[in-house]
Amino acid sequence: MKPEFHFADRAIKLTSSAIREILKVTEKKEIISFAGGLPSPEGFPIEIVKDAFNKVLTENGKVALQYGTTEGYTPLRQWIADEMNASGSEINIDQILIVSGSQQALDLLGKILINEGDKILVENPSYLGALQSFGLYQPKYIPVPTDDGGLIPEHIDKETASNARFLYALPNFQNPTGRTLSLERRKELVKLMANLNIPIIEDDPYGELRYKGTPQPSLLSLSKETGGTVIRLGTFSKVLAPGLRLGYVIAPVPIIRKLVQAKQASDLHTPTLTQMAVYEVIKDGFLQKHLPNVRDIYRTQVQCMLKALEKEFPAGIQWTKPEGGMFLWITLPKHIDSTKLLEKAIVRNIAFVTGKPFFIAPSPEENCTMRLSFATVPEEKIVQGISLLGQLIKENL
Amino acid sequence: MKPEFHFADRAIKLTSSAIREILKVTEKKEIISFAGGLPSPEGFPIEIVKDAFNKVLTENGKVALQYGTTEGYTPLRQWIADEMNASGSEINIDQILIVSGSQQALDLLGKILINEGDKILVENPSYLGALQSFGLYQPKYIPVPTDDGGLIPEHIDKETASNARFLYALPNFQNPTGRTLSLERRKELVKLMANLNIPIIEDDPYGELRYKGTPQPSLLSLSKETGGTVIRLGTFSKVLAPGLRLGYVIAPVPIIRKLVQAKQASDLHTPTLTQMAVYEVIKDGFLQKHLPNVRDIYRTQVQCMLKALEKEFPAGIQWTKPEGGMFLWITLPKHIDSTKLLEKAIVRNIAFVTGKPFFIAPSPEENCTMRLSFATVPEEKIVQGISLLGQLIKENL
Numbered sequence: 060m061k062p063e064f065h066f067a068d069r070a071i072k073l074t075s076s077a078i079r080e081i082l083k084v085t086e087k088k089e090i091i092s093f094a095g096g097l098p099s100p101e102g103f104p105i106e107i108v109k110d111a112f113n114k115v116l117t118e119n120g121k122v123a124l125q126y127g128t129t130e131g132y133t134p135l136r137q138w139i140a141d142e143m144n145a146s147g148s149e150i151n152i153d154q155i156l157i158v159s160g161s162q163q164a165l166d167l168l169g170k171i172l173i174n175e176g177d178k179i180l181v182e183n184p185s186y187l188g189a190l191q192s193f194g195l196y197q198p199k200y201i202p203v204p205t206d207d208g209g210l211i212p213e214h215i216d217k218e219t220a221s222n223a224r225f226l227y228a229l230p231n232f233q234n235p236t237g238r239t240l241s242l243e244r245r246k247e248l249v250k251l252m253a254n255l256n257i258p259i260i261e262d263d264p265y266g267e268l269r270y271k272g273t274p275q276p277s278l279l280s281l282s283k284e285t286g287g288t289v290i291r292l293g294t295f296s297k298v299l300a301p302g303l304r305l306g307y308v309i310a311p312v313p314i315i316r317k318l319v320q321a322k323q324a325s326d327l328h329t330p331t332l333t334q335m336a337v338y339e340v341i342k343d344g345f346l347q348k349h350l351p352n353v354r355d356i357y358r359t360q361v362q363c364m365l366k367a368l369e370k371e372f373p374a375g376i377q378w379t380k381p382e383g384g385m386f387l388w389i390t391l392p393k394h395i396d397s398t399k400l401l402e403k404a405i406v407r408n409i410a411f412v413t414g415k416p417f418f419i420a421p422s423p424e425e426n427c428t429m430r431l432s433f434a435t436v437p438e439e440k441i442v443q444g445i446s447l448l449g450q451l452i453k454e455n456l
Numbered sequence: 457m458k459p460e461f462h463f464a465d466r467a468i469k470l471t472s473s474a475i476r477e478i479l480k481v482t483e484k485k486e487i488i489s490f491a492g493g494l495p496s497p498e499g500f501p502i503e504i505v506k507d508a509f510n511k512v513l514t515e516n517g518k519v520a521l522q523y524g525t526t527e528g529y530t531p532l533r534q535w536i537a538d539e540m541n542a543s544g545s546e547i548n549i550d551q552i553l554i555v556s557g558s559q560q561a562l563d564l565l566g567k568i569l570i571n572e573g574d575k576i577l578v579e580n581p582s583y584l585g586a587l588q589s590f591g592l593y594q595p596k597y598i599p600v601p602t603d604d605g606g607l608i609p610e611h612i613d614k615e616t617a618s619n620a621r622f623l624y625a626l627p628n629f630q631n632p633t634g635r636t637l638s639l640e641r642r643k644e645l646v647k648l649m650a651n652l653n654i655p656i657i658e659d660d661p662y663g664e665l666r667y668k669g670t671p672q673p674s675l676l677s678l679s680k681e682t683g684g685t686v687i688r689l690g691t692f693s694k695v696l697a698p699g700l701r702l703g704y705v706i707a708p709v710p711i712i713r714k715l716v717q718a719k720q721a722s723d724l725h726t727p728t729l730t731q732m733a734v735y736e737v738i739k740d741g742f743l744q745k746h747l748p749n750v751r752d753i754y755r756t757q758v759q760c761m762l763k764a765l766e767k768e769f770p771a772g773i774q775w776t777k778p779e780g781g782m783f784l785w786i787t788l789p790k791h792i793d794s795t796k797l798l799e800k801a802i803v804r805n806i807a808f809v810t811g812k813p814f815f816i817a818p819s820p821e822e823n824c825t826m827r828l829s830f831a832t833v834p835e836e837k838i839v840q841g842i843s844l845l846g847q848l849i850k851e852n853l
Contacts, residue, residue, distance in 0.1 A: 064655075064685075064710055065621065067593070070568035073717045097523055105517035112509045120502035124697035126494055159556055159701075163723040170592065171467035191721040195567065196464070224462065258461075288461075300521035302728035304556075313461055320470045324588040325722070326560040330730060331699035 069195050091444035093431040094410040098385065102353040103300045111339035115332060123332040129323045131157025132334035138342060139307055147280035154309055156318050159329045161264060161294040161306035165192035167325065168260060171317045172224045173198045180226035182210045184417030186234045189227055202420035209233065209240035212247040217255060225258045230278060232265040232384025235417045235430040239382055242275055249278050253287025262292045267350055269383035270358035279309060290314060295337055298346055303333050360433040363441045371449030373456060385434040391427040395455055409447050466592050488841035490828040491807040495782065499750040500697045508736035512729060520729040526720045528554025529731035535739060536704055544677035553712050553719065556726045558661060558691040558703035562589035564722065565657060568714045569621045570595045577623035579607045581814030583631045586624055599817035606630065606637035609644040614652060622655045627675060629662040629781025632814045632827040636779055639672055646675050650684025659689045664747055666780035667755035676706060687711060692734055695743055700730050757830040760838045768846030770853060782831040788824040792852055806844050
């Protein structure tokens with residue numbers, strides 16, 4: 060007889076991400092996959108990273124391999140504070156916690172902020188990984204409506220929102236839609252949340268991957284004037300490499316203190332060696348030289364995809380035109396179910412991610428949307444894949 | 457007006473580890489600190505680790521820096537399975553999850569197994585980091601009494617224990633006491649828990665640091681005969697280096713699946729680069745050559761401390777004589793309060809950790825015990841420190 064295991068209530072609802080399941084199908088070499096969420100490995104500065112690990116282990120091996128403080132490596136935290144302050148914020152090192160990828164920040168924030176049944180405000184659709192992290196702590200999701208300009212602050216109902224633990228937003232090149240919040244809406248949002256006394260979690264993994272248009276101020280920097288609380292999440296996954304698992308949280312000191320305690324119980328600290336090596340990589344301005352190259356890769360690929368869409372997709376289909384990041388969002392006519400389309404696409408060796416898993420509440424678009432990533436697909440494959448996908452859509456119109 | 461933050465109930469009780477607070481005091485150079493829980497950096501194979509990072513980044517940089525699977529790097533998981541099977545277990549790779557230090561395993565297990573108010577069985581005293589991890593999920597601790605032979609299976613009351621989610625134990629050179637569970641008690645425990653249908657979490661960070669006596673079979677290997685569930689936690693922190701933050705869980709497949717989902721939501725995966733580099737270090741039998749050196753360091757230091765204790769401590773004081781690991785446990789006469797003693801010790805530039813924080817339930821020994829670590833203290837400092845401490849105790853007898 061096999062034993063039965065009793066899992067905690069919070070774990071019973073836990074499932075593997077729908078996207079991870081799709082990704083397993085799409086690992087076959089012959090598939091052209093727009094499904095992935097991986098950054099382009101062409102942008103990884105492998106030699107620089109190697110030299111940095113070498114240097115740190117040569118000069119400071121005993122420290123790099125020893126336990127470290129939960130807060131993180133001090134020079135790295137100071138670097139982050141300096142960077143933020145150079146772009147209009149006013150923060151100090153005590154407001155910074157280093158985490159094991161910004162996914163960990165989402166888990167820690169859920170841990171310290173969400174009681175079962177608490178309301179949290181989330182863009183509809185939103186980043187699936189955040190929904191998974193928060194979901195473990197069993198909140199009640201309040202959807203914030205979105206349009207092509209991102210979330211719509213004036214559609215936030217004050218009554219419904221009151222007492223929400225926080226609002227979670229990706230203002231730049233959102234995952235899954237690629238949309239960016241306008242300056243006007245940013246100001247409106249920060250002001251509204253300050254008035255309602257609801258903290259904002261500003262998740263910004265893609266902000267540095269802007270390849271077009273004008274950078275917008277962070278919600279954190281805007282909150283200097285309006286007051287209110289903005290908790291900002293950043294990561295080195297998209298500007299250096301995701302396999303390092305290195306991110307950070309910027310928040311008011313009382314929140315950082317509580318996060319530090321939660322992180323201590325979660326994994327003690329983020330690897331010392333990784334933190335020291337990344338600091339070694341970036342400390343003398345490397346990213347200023349490196350990021351234009353990464354942006355070039357993404358710009359070339361998104362332009363290629365946009366051009367192919369224009370050429371191959373029939374009338375009546377809409378798509379976002381992202382100014383940065385890795386994703387583009389397609390809206391099909393309502394009668395085309397993107398889940399069924401995916402089944403047919405896989406038969407023809409094309410993959411994408413359906414829109415549905417990203418929605419936290421019913422939406423007229425939940426069944427007819429799809430997310431395409433151009434980040435890891437070479438140009439000729441983009442052209443070929445979009446052509447095949449366009450053909451398939453035409454057959455199903 | 458500063459904003460007030462509303463933390464979740466589980467986070468309100470969360471505090472920084474009492475030990476971390478003591479450690480802050482003891483960072484001064486002039487202090488001889490027996491308080492730390494750090495392994496000796498003399499045992500870190502820095503050059504070997506450096507070569508491994510170099511090799512992995514040179515040969516396989518794009519994979520090492522990319523996102524990886526949540527389960528972990530396959531060759532590393534296979535190596536762990538092979539090692540376990542070589543020492544009497546029968547497990548396969550699907551039963552292994554790589555984690556970001558075994559502290560993360562404790563958090564993930566709490567997450568998937570503990571509902572608020574659930575009973576869990578814990579040695580009294582036990583590892584503080586585990587109490588912090590589990591504590592977040594608000595269990596009801598049921599203390600398992602211990603003596604010099606470790607936990608006492610026959611003192612586990614079946615009625616009280618029934619429906620407990622798990623029993624948590626450190627069978628080898630326990631933190632904080634340095635005690636090891638005898639073969640007889642191991643067998644008794646595994647059988648009893650199988651009968652009660654209560655899984656055992658076997659946390660074994662120090663098992664490979666045995667410098668004396670005969671290795672005992674793991675609870676996992678013993679469960680082959682009795683049945684029942686043993687979840688085993690291992691780590692590379694003490695055999696290689698803790699700053700890498702690399703550990704693993706061995707468990708039945710349904711539990712691993714749930715842990716994978718929880719880990720996905722917690723940090724996606726443990727750094728690919730670290731996993732590949734550690735595999736590179738250990739794959740050809742490095743640990744067999746390396747571990748004797750590490751054991752030599754600890755053996756020399758524990759012998760030095762035991763000799764000093766014999767010489768300097770007055771009659772009526774008891775201490776454990778660990779056969780491995782990093783800690784030694786002192787029991788003072790009941791009228792000496794170790795917390796007050798610590799205050800006086802710090803004035804004389806000596807530090808240790810008081811016993812109290814490790815107890816989950818009242819014990820006649822909670823106020824008169826202390827944990828000493830010899831791992832990072834050079835011999836002459838051990839002699840000097842124990843002499844000063846002995847003098848202080850004599851003055852307070």
